[in-house]
Amino acid sequence: MCGIVGGICQNNITPILIDGLKRLEYRGYDSAGLVVLTSDNVLQRTRATGRVANLENILNLQEINGTTGIAHTRWATHGEPSTKNAHPHICNNNIGVVHNGIIENFLQLKSQQQAQGYRFSSDTDTEVIAHSIHQALKECNTLLEAVQKAITDFQGAYSVGVISPTYPKHIVVARSGSPLVIGLSDKGNFIASDQLALINITKQFIFLKEGDTADITEDSVDIFDKNGVKVEREVKTSKLQNGQIAKGNYAHYMQKEIFEQPQAISNTLESRVTKDKVLVSAFGHKAKDLFSKVKHVQIIACGTSYNAGLVAKYWIEDIAKIPTHVEVASEYRYRNPVILDDTLFVSISQSGETADTLEALRAVKKRNKNIQSLVICNSAESSLIRESKLSFLTYAGPEIGVASTKAFTTQLVSLALLCVALGKCHKQVSKQQEKAIVDGLNHLPGLVAKTLNQENQIIALAKTFEDKYNALFLGRGSMHAIAMEGALKLKEISYIHAEAYPAGELKHGPIALIDKNTPVIAIAPNNELLDKLKSNLQEVKSRGSQMIVFEDEASKVVPMQGMSVIPVTNNLGRITAPIIFTIPLQLLSYHVALIKGNDVDHPRNLAKSVTVE
Ligand code: F6R
Numbered sequence: 001m002c003g004i005v006g007g008i009c010q011n012n013i014t015p016i017l018i019d020g021l022k023r024l025e026y027r028g029y030d031s032a033g034l035v036v037l038t039s040d041n042v043l044q045r046t047r048a049t050g051r052v053a054n055l056e057n058i059l060n061l062q063e064i065n066g067t068t069g070i071a072h073t074r075w076a077t078h079g080e081p082s083t084k085n086a087h088p089h090i091c092n093n094n095i096g097v098v099h100n101g102i103i104e105n106f107l108q109l110k111s112q113q114q115a116q117g118y119r120f121s122s123d124t125d126t127e128v129i130a131h132s133i134h135q136a137l138k139e140c141n142t143l144l145e146a147v148q149k150a151i152t153d154f155q156g157a158y159s160v161g162v163i164s165p166t167y168p169k170h171i172v173v174a175r176s177g178s179p180l181v182i183g184l185s186d187k188g189n190f191i192a193s194d195q196l197a198l199i200n201i202t203k204q205f206i207f208l209k210e211g212d213t214a215d216i217t218e219d220s221v222d223i224f225d226k227n228g229v230k231v232e233r234e235v236k237t238s239k240l241q242n243g244q245i246a247k248g249n250y251a252h253y254m255q256k257e258i259f260e261q262p263q264a265i266s267n268t269l270e271s272r273v274t275k276d277k278v279l280v281s282a283f284g285h286k287a288k289d290l291f292s293k294v295k296h297v298q299i300i301a302c303g304t305s306y307n308a309g310l311v312a313k314y315w316i317e318d319i320a321k322i323p324t325h326v327e328v329a330s331e332y333r334y335r336n337p338v339i340l341d342d343t344l345f346v347s348i349s350q351s352g353e354t355a356d357t358l359e360a361l362r363a364v365k366k367r368n369k370n371i372q373s374l375v376i377c378n379s380a381e382s383s384l385i386r387e388s389k390l391s392f393l394t395y396a397g398p399e400i401g402v403a404s405t406k407a408f409t410t411q412l413v414s415l416a417l418l419c420v421a422l423g424k425c426h427k428q429v430s431k432q433q434e435k436a437i438v439d440g441l442n443h444l445p446g447l448v449a450k451t452l453n454q455e456n457q458i459i460a461l462a463k464t465f466e467d468k469y470n471a472l473f474l475g476r477g478s479m480h481a482i483a484m485e486g487a488l489k490l491k492e493i494s495y496i497h498a499e500a501y502p503a504g505e506l507k508h509g510p511i512a513l514i515d516k517n518t519p520v521i522a523i524a525p526n527n528e529l530l531d532k533l534k535s536n537l538q539e540v541k542s543r544g545s546q547m548i549v550f551e552d553e554a555s556k557v558v559p560m561q562g563m564s565v566i567p568v569t570n571n572l573g574r575i576t577a578p579i580i581f582t583i584p585l586q587l588l589s590y591h592v593a594l595i596k597g598n599d600v601d602h603p604r605n606l607a608k609s610v611t612v613e
Contacts, residue, residue: 028075352382
């Protein structure tokens with residue numbers, strides 16, 4: 001959470017900082033700020049609450065110029081969103097700090113520092129970093145040494161960028177538990193939480209490793225590992241294109257990303273399937289051997305990625321016949337789970353930086369050094385990719401909209417491939433079955449495009465949500481997980497309270513919630529549970545609620561009064577159906593949020609990448 005950008009260059013750094021912050025807003029947008037070393041060698045800071053545009057407006061009236069600077073966009077953890085809590089934090093006009101992460105022992109450090117005479121001007125944990133470095137500088141000869149000394153006191157997670165007028169031509173950074181990249185160019189050197197922030201300036205990046213510190217000047221980068229030993233880190237050329245992160249003709253990133261799904265799914269499938277086969281080697285050259293030995297699958301993830309994992313459980317148990325458990329990472333990491341021998345530990349993450357998911361993987365690796373881990377991830381250079389034995393990229397392209405859309409459907413496609421790969425290695429999938437599944441997957445981009453064409457019908461339905469405060473989503477089997485994803489999307493961007501239930505569970509309590517003001521959205525694929533679902537729909541309808549049923553044409557749900565039945569597809573299989581039924585639910589929540597007048601790409605209280613606990 002929170003985004004950092006900084007740099008030392010030949011020209012004024014401020015426009016680069018503002019552009020970088022805008023690209024990092026997906027990480028938080030409670031407040032933003034920057035500090036620059038001016039030509040008089042003083043730290044000049046500006047901060048504003050809310051979006052980066054507010055900071056930019058202030059800077060338009062009151063310019064700040066300098067060649068060295070650091071900036072931050074915040075997602076509040078310690079201290080309310082306010083100007084005084086916005087970063088950068090400064091100690092005694094001599095240390096400027098931006099920080100992403102949480103210093104867990106900040107209260108203890110704060111009372112020690114108060115006893116030493118340091119005054120606090122914010123409620124943040126970050127301010128202790130500025131004071132610690134200031135204190136350490138008294139005993140050190142360089143800013144780098146002071147940062148290296150100070151961080152030995154910190155518990156928790158951090159990536160920090162530090163500047164000081166005492167060392168005007170330097171930025172010092174440290175990384176532990178939160179991401180940080182260094183961007184290299186012939187016009188200067190830069191830092192950021194994500195390469196996205198700098199892609200306009202450079203394609204050359206160094207991805208710092210856990211525990212690394214670095215001393216950066218305009219034309220040099222010296223990196224030190226967690227033991228303080230000078231190291232070389234590989235310089236990688238980013239494949240990201242600047243255009244990939246532009247909104248183009250779309251009103252919102254979320255809308256763009258919903259409509260990118262046919263292409264994103266094609267990209268996920270490319271080189272991973274032939275016309276009738278899943279290539280097991282797409283999971284790594286050791287995958288065949290490893291998958292053949294797997295007796296259990298444990299999936300962990302958060303939010304939307306967790307919902308993808310729930311769908312995969314149905315698929316893997318049904319098709320590959322391997323027992324599969326799914327759990328939210330924030331719970332899994334703190335309990336003592338029984339890890340059976342020959343478990344494949346699968347983490348799913350769009351960003352690859354979600355703190356809970358990463359820590360769950362680390363906890364499992366600590367308990368069982370031989371655990372086989374696989375990550376399904378959208379971010380090639382992420383921590384989860386680096387720390388997992390096997391990785392499988394979803395190739396959705398950058399997802400900027402806070403509400404996850406194309407990441408989810410490409411995760412499902414990746415998990416479908418995993419399911420078939422496991423099933424093949426366990427001799428549970430016949431050639432014929434494999435061909436049928438691959439055929440279905442290869443048709444997906446076209447089917448998704450067709451479903452997207454139903455947008456106008458969904459806009460009409462969305463209008464009926466204008467005055468609603470609650471909604472219920474129903475599905476059975478894997479469609480319960482899709483219903484959960486539909487409810488999550490509606491909650492997070494339209495702020496309508498939404499719950500998802502397996503339709504058969506309704507009569508055990510939740511049916512009490514149903515009245516004419518609570519719309520019920522049901523998913524009706526044509527499968528073995530269809531008749532049971534139809535009975536559940538009758539139970540709901542007789543309580544007078546407004547209903548929307550997204551059905552397979554072959555399901556032939558008979559519309560009743562107050563019920564809209566929308567066929568979204570025809571005769572889909574168990575793998576393709578959950579993916580297709582996701583599309584109308586994404587469009588529905590997008591249009592309901594628009595009708596409610598919400599900021600779709602920046603829903604309140606949220607951030608895209610949750611890199612803190
Ligand atoms: C919901 C959403 C979140 C993320 C969750 C995990 O639309 O985006 O629920 O799915 O924070 O993030 P990743 O997948 O990056 O680990």
